[in-house]
Amino acid sequence: MDSISHVDAGDAGHIVVSGSHGGASGGEFAGQYELAAVFFNDAGIGKEEAGIAALRMLNVPAGTVSHLSARIGDAEDTWQNGVLSHLNASALSYGLSRGERLQDAVTRLLSALE
16 A cells, blocks of 8 residues: 555555555554554655654564665555565564565565465
């Protein structure tokens, strides 16, 4: 989804790929539902790592793609071209890694979550 603000109860249990920045507001939206995992755009990271604040807020696997690899606000571009830039501890525990293509990471994560 282009905006994480569109996440709802029907997305619970799913992996969500969002074009939104991974800031605190993104973490608040994503944290309202029991998602299997969620990915955002790092939006250039920003002051005091504001663009990746959601990663610290979420207990599910979560990460950001580099703003240099995918357009902010564009989930399709995030999916097609996104390269992981930052990950939370849960994502790391599943073996996801920085520099990996988002599609490859999600494919492996789907297998691990089954």
